[in-house]
Amino acid sequence: MADIREILQHIIKSNIILLRKAGFKNIDENKYLMIVLLAVIIPIVFKYVVHLNIRSVTLLIVVYVLSVLMIPKVIYELKIEEFERNLPKALYVMVLSLESGRSIVDAIQEVVDSGIKEVDKVFLKIILLIKERKMSFEEAVYIVANSMDSYIFKLVGRLLIETRKYGGELAETLRTLAKTLEDLQNLRSQLLSVTANGLAVGLVILCGVVPATAGIIGGYLDIVSSLVPNAPPVKPEEIAKCMEVVQIGTGIFGLLFTVPLFGLKASRMVIGCALCMTFGMLAFYVALNMTGILFQ
Structure with a gap:
């Protein structure tokens, strides 16, 4: 039992660190525990509002709590992804600055002044390490690049260090790198767009239409049983x-739904499961009650 408690404490502390890195500076352990507690309370409320059985409530609690524990990682990953999306813009700004005859430090400062979202904060750390901590350019770039969970930025940092150390046409190299990153991002966006369009249809059908149809049938049978003499009630x-059944089916679909979009990432699979499960259950419940209202 003590081991489980230590594991949970470690997960919570790690999640708080991730949230603070993602910009949620005011989050603390008590607030995060309140969110976890809320994830437990919501399924219990559903039990009395939607009349769930014990297995449904237990499954909802497990999925919701796991989702709350996974969300900080996803938020941090989204922040890194936004940083990498905006990185080519920053590289182009550096290219223009270098071609105008300014130094590499001035080029980085130009990125900070440009206010490119997420990138400006990271590049500002390099400037602060150089100016306030009196570090060399190579040391500052190395420290900041390795503090980021971005493989692309680590490569960019290594490129800056090597070019600074051994010489070379940095502006042209950065332009080529920025163009390559842009092409990769465009290709990825096109692939995701095609995949998402097909999956969206499946999402609507399996998590919306099918549960709603089941709810309509259930409501219809309930009305028929009340009208026909000697008919067994629902x-x-x-x-x-x-x-x-709807909950389990939509939950399984939610787990698999995220794989073509994000790969085998447990955090996004669990969150997808929670969202699809909730959407499917609500569709069933609303259709069930609307049918009763319409046919009464």
């Missing part, structure tokens, strides 16, 4: 069981 346990 029991709440049967509705709850149907909700459980």
